[in-house]
Amino acid sequence: MTPLAPHLSAYLNERLPHERQASPHTRSAYAHGFKLLVNFASQRLKVEPCALELEQLDAPLILDFLEYLETERKNSPSSRNARLAAIKSFFRFVQYRVASTLEQVQRILAIPVKKTDTKLIAYLDVAEMKAVLDVPDPKTRDGIRDRAMLRLGFDLGLRVSEIVGLRLSDVTLDPKPVVIVLGKGRRQRAMPLTTEAAKALRAWLAVRGEASVPELFLNARGQHMTRWGFAYVLRKHVAMAAQAAPSVATKHVSPHVLRHTCAMVALQATKDIRKVSLWLGHASVRTTEMYTRTDPSEKLDLIERLTPMPLRRGRFRPPDKLLALLKEASRYGESIVPAASTGATP
Numbered sequence: 001m002t003p004l005a006p007h008l009s010a011y012l013n014e015r016l017p018h019e020r021q022a023s024p025h026t027r028s029a030y031a032h033g034f035k036l037l038v039n040f041a042s043q044r045l046k047v048e049p050c051a052l053e054l055e056q057l058d059a060p061l062i063l064d065f066l067e068y069l070e071t072e073r074k075n076s077p078s079s080r081n082a083r084l085a086a087i088k089s090f091f092r093f094v095q096y097r098v099a100s101t102l103e104q105v106q107r108i109l110a111i112p113v114k115k116t117d118t119k120l121i122a123y124l125d126v127a128e129m130k131a132v133l134d135v136p137d138p139k140t141r142d143g144i145r146d147r148a149m150l151r152l153g154f155d156l157g158l159r160v161s162e163i164v165g166l167r168l169s170d171v172t173l174d175p176k177p178v179v180i181v182l183g184k185g186r187r188q189r190a191m192p193l194t195t196e197a198a199k200a201l202r203a204w205l206a207v208r209g210e211a212s213v214p215e216l217f218l219n220a221r222g223q224h225m226t227r228w229g230f231a232y233v234l235r236k237h238v239a240m241a242a243q244a245a246p247s248v249a250t251k252h253v254s255p256h257v258l259r260h261t262c263a264m265v266a267l268q269a270t271k272d273i274r275k276v277s278l279w280l281g282h283a284s285v286r287t288t289e290m291y292t293r294t295d296p297s298e299k300l301d302l303i304e305r306l307t308p309m310p311l312r313r314g315r316f317r318p319p320d321k322l323l324a325l326l327k328e329a330s331r332y333g334e335s336i337v338p339a340a341s342t343g344a345t346p
Contacts, residue, residue, distance in 0.1 A: 001053045001055055004056075007054060062111060081114055087108065092109070126265065128248050131241040144207055147200050148197075148217070149225070153259070155262065156197070156279075158259065166215065168214055168215075168216055173202060177201070179191045211223075260291075263276055264291060
């Protein structure tokens with residue numbers, strides 16, 4: 001039997017950060033998923049988590065764990081699939097370290113993902129986004145910081161991890177304002193700043209001051225802004241923006257909605273999905289196709305370009321009421337004629 005702990009530790013501390021160059025967020029998400037799995041297996045098998053063995057995590061137990069996520073923890077199918085992806089990634093790593101687990105690993109890798117509904121993305125219209133950007137107070141340090149964060153998130157279509165991960169060394173304001181963004185897959189892209197974004201960023205750099213961390217945006221304690229800190233800031237400003245744009249209150253505005261909003265504005269302006277894909281830093285244009293399903297203007301343009309087939313002209317004339325009454329009465333009379341011919345009493 002093979003202890004689980006050493007292999008799981010090597011996967012999280014060596015495989016993900018060094019060999020796969022996974023982001024801290026990915027490592028954190030995977031670690032949380034394995035924490036749930038280890039706790040589930042420990043309670044199911046009645047053993048301490050540190051005493052779990054690799055062979056005990058077989059396909060039936062993994063299937064029971066996935067069922068537990070959906071039924072008891074009320075996770076969505078997409079969350080269930082994400083946990084399964086982490087488990088499969090770990091066992092692909094294990095099969096090269098423990099040859100005796102090859103059959104066990106193949107059975108786990110054969111577990112299918114669950115189909116999910118493809119929903120339309122959520123985004124803000126221009127008026128709603130403007131209301132959110134106008135909320136931060138430019139007369140306060142936090143307001144200047146928040147305006148710069150929100151402006152960069154919207155103008156550049158950044159993921160929340162990309163916003164909070166920006167460093168001072170990634171920003172160049174002269175001769176042309178440019179930000180170097182480190183996206184998914186450790187892929188870098190150079191993003192030019194709009195006039196408003198550059199202005200907001202210069203204002204923040206003027207009041208940022210010295211800090212012990214290299215990140216661009218800081219929290220109230222002088223440490224780097226976290227994902228959850230940014231989400232809190234956004235929720236606070238969205239609640240206040242609802243006063244100017246009441247429709248905002250009916251929407252769930254997460255940090256990723258800023259990215260979706262940028263993509264929709266870019267698609268409506270350029271009508272070119274390839275440019276939108278390049279701007280967002282997608283590895284494939286297929287990922288960007290979800291925005292074309294949400295944008296009705298593309299479909300309206302198609303409808304306008306189609307040549308409608310001519311149909312035969314005519315006007316509907318309602319039947320004469322008297323003739324309709326007589327026709328209905330004649331049908332009733334036909335139904336009683338056979339009974340009268342047999343000599344039955346009408």
